Every structure is written in structure tokens, then in C-alpha cells.
Amino acid sequence: MTEFGKSLGIQETSIPGLLILDLPVHGDSRGWFKENWQREKMRAAGLPDFGPVQNNISFNDEIGVTRGIHAEPWDKFVSVASGKIFGAWVDLREGESFGSVFTAEIDASTAVFVPRGVANSYQTLEADTAYVYLVNDHWSPDAEYTFVNLADETIGIQWPIPLENALLSEKDQAHPRLDAVVPMRPKKTLVLGANGQLGLALRKVMPEADFATREEFDVTTHSAYVSFPWRQYDTVINASAFTAVDAAETPEGRASAWKTNVTAVGWLAKACTENRITLVHISSDYVFDGSATLPYREDEPLSPLGVYGQTKAAADALVETVPQHFVLRTSWVIGEGDNFVRTMASLAERGIKPSVVNDQVGRLTFTQDLAAAIQHLLATRPAYGVYNLSNEGPASSWADIASQVYELLGHHSGDVTGVTTAEYFAGKEGIAPRPLNSMLDLSKIISTGLSPASWQERLQQYLSS
CATH class of the missing domain: 2.60.120.10 (Jelly Rolls)
Structure with a gap:
């Protein structure tokens, strides 16, 4: 009864x-x-x-x-x-x-x-x-x-x-x-942008995931989304993006940036929503104009300056329509491949004394920590939404970081000369505006139980390896 x-x-x-x-x-x-x-x-x-x-x-x-x-x-x-x-x-x-x-x-x-x-x-x-x-x-x-x-x-x-x-x-x-009985396998994780700096870092910590290069899954082709077996996946990590900030200011680059960073993200958001997939998306400090005097919180109004920042801000809004989403907003990413630290290390070894911008401040984000943050969010499942992620440490300019690179490699830190952004780009055309303050408030992700290492510690490890 x-x-x-x-x-x-x-x-x-x-x-x-x-x-x-x-x-x-x-x-x-x-x-x-x-x-x-x-x-x-x-x-x-x-x-x-x-x-x-x-x-x-x-x-x-x-x-x-x-x-x-x-x-x-x-x-x-x-x-x-x-x-x-x-x-x-x-x-x-x-x-x-x-x-x-x-x-x-x-x-x-x-x-x-x-x-x-x-x-x-x-x-x-x-x-x-x-x-x-x-x-x-x-x-x-x-x-x-x-x-x-x-x-x-x-x-x-x-x-x-x-x-x-x-x-x-x-x-x-x-x-x-x-x-x-053959046990039922769990649904898989898909990483788009497999050969980028973050994609390479994710390969090391998520070997069981499926990794798709641009050739294997062209994010800018709508047919790729229509024919893809989404039912096999419960998580997609979007590590694919158009990141050439200066090229984005050109007519061709502007169209490419919008197609890769916005149109493609819209298609991806739709596929994830329809198939109940958790979408992890990487955002940027460029969604802010850098005029704040304090580190940016996740809920600050977006205020992008250039085309690249505008496309990233638009993508954030699209991703936030997905019921299960994590947006990791990051800055100054360093991993395998071409990046600022490798460039400075090369200049130091060749005895070149560079002029480096000293009025843009922020913190480096090493891809091993960005990958670890993604793992952490997927494992602990805090509230879905936007999370800032960079390495910990003091606010520093590009010139400060370049000086540390020189010093850690046994060269004289004074070989680096600090100049303003205006001085550095004087006489150059097609240059994207940069936020002067790229500091991100990390209190939200720290409250979930993740404490990123300092960028100074990671920089030393990076150069020694």
C-alpha cells in the first residue's frame, strides 16, 4: 500500500x-x-x-x-x-x-x-x-x-x-x-586547441582526454560541430583562440578574431548546452581596460579596449549561457612555445640589452598552474561561473619580469631598460591598445581550495628546466 x-x-x-x-x-x-x-x-x-x-x-x-x-x-x-x-x-x-x-x-x-x-x-x-x-x-x-x-x-x-x-x-x-561483462566506460573530456601552450600542458595532466588539433577539429567550420559525436563527452575544454592582439586590429585579422573567438564559441556553447556538457573556456585580462587601481574581480563590468579584448568579452557572454560552465580569466600566459619569457631568455643569451615596457603591471600565469586549476574545478565542482586565475605574487611590469629573467640566467638585470608603452610603440602602426593594469583578484578561486604558486617560483623553475 x-x-x-x-x-x-x-x-x-x-x-x-x-x-x-x-x-x-x-x-x-x-x-x-x-x-x-x-x-x-x-x-x-x-x-x-x-x-x-x-x-x-x-x-x-x-x-x-x-x-x-x-x-x-x-x-x-x-x-x-x-x-x-x-x-x-x-x-x-x-x-x-x-x-x-x-x-x-x-x-x-x-x-x-x-x-x-x-x-x-x-x-x-x-x-x-x-x-x-x-x-x-x-x-x-x-x-x-x-x-x-x-x-x-x-x-x-x-x-x-x-x-x-x-x-x-x-x-x-x-x-x-x-x-x-565489459564495464561501461565513463564519458570523456575533449580538449580543443591541443597544440597551443595550454593544450600542451593539459596533455601532461589529462592523458586520458581526447585532444583535437585545428586540423582534426576546425573550430571555425560549422560542419565540424554538426557531425561531431558529442554524446561521448561530458566535458569540453576550449583552449583554442585567436590571440594575435595586434593582427586583430587589421581588416583580415579582425574578421578572423571574431570568427574564432566569437562565432565558433557560439557554436560550441550551443553544442554543449544541447548535450549537457560542461564547457571550460579561457578568458583574458584584455576584457578590461586596465584603468582600475585595484585587482579586477570576476564581477567587474567588462570594458575591452581593442578588437581582441572585445571578442574575448563577447565569448565570455556566450559561454555564460551554458548551464554548466567554467570561465577561467587569466593573464600573461607562459608555457611551451613562443612567449615573453623565452624571448627575454634568448635576448639575454645573445647579449642584447632590450627596452621593455614598465607601465603595464600584472602577474604571469604558467600553463601548468592553469591546467591544474582546470583539473581542480572539474574535480571539486564549485559553483559554475567565472574564476580569475594567475600565479600569486606581487604586481610587476614586463620590465621587472625581464630583469628577473636576466638575473636568473646569470646576466645583469640592469641590461633591461624600462620604457612606457607610449615610448615603446612610438611610430608603429596597427598596434592594439593594452590594459595598463592586468592584476586579477584571486580570492574567489582560492576560496575553492586552490592556492596558485607565486610567479617568481614558477619563473625560476621554468628557466632551470
């Missing part, structure tokens, strides 16, 4: 991610009513916002109907509209919990959230039982399914009605034992 008077509540089970929900059911002599699915209340109670797109009902008119143990490549929200079932769930995902079992009796006052890769089965305990489930992907004959045998001795499910007395399909009886 359906239990009345419960309060909405969620309980964890012995299988990670498998949740039992108590549903409030209101009834009298005429029958009963319940809110079987209520997104706002259930999200507030702790249910994942899994985005159902299809509703299915399985009706069973006899006691003892037993459905096979099937794991599907989507999440399910299971409940009973009438009758009662004995439910059994087996974890068939790769990992330590593979083979774990949970069982429970379910009536109209209970629901179950079943994450992707956890196999679901049930046995009817009453006649005229209707089993209802929401799923967050449309059924496809090409989807990846995993099964285990109802009678497997390893999982040892104690069916209330012995299987020899139950109603089973021949297909379900033919499923493999647990030792022959």
Missing part, C-alpha cells in the same frame, strides 16, 4: 550516485496525488539537474514479471505510478564500485535516480504495476548498453519471487555473468 505523508527527501545508497527519493503523496478515499517530477524542489533537495527529454512507461499486468539488468548510457529517474516493485541496481561502470548491488521495494511514494552506467532491473510484486522513468537522452539503437545476468551468483540478488517462478524473457536470461 502506498505510504502517505512523507516529506520530500533524498537518501544516498551504497552505489555512488544512486539516490532514493521519498515523494510526498496526498490521498483520501478517492485515490491519491503526487508531484512525480518537480525540478525546482528536487534540485533544491540535492537531485542532479539531469535534464530529462523522454518519458517512458512499462505496464505489467502480472505479479512476478522480472525485467533484465540493463545499464544504459544515460541517467534515469524511476518511479511507480501504480503497484509495487522490487528493484535491483548493479554498478556496471568502470571503477572501484563495479559490481556493487543495491535493492529496495518501490511504490508510488518512492523514486530512484539511476546514474549512467548503473544497471536497473525490477520484479513486480503486485498486479497491474506501471513503472515510469524519465531519461535524459533520446533512445537510440546505436547507444552503448551493458547487461548482467539476473541469476549471476556473484551479485547474488535475493529475488522475492524465485527466478524459476518468475516471468522472464529469453533475451534477459542469456545475458553474461559479471566476470564476462
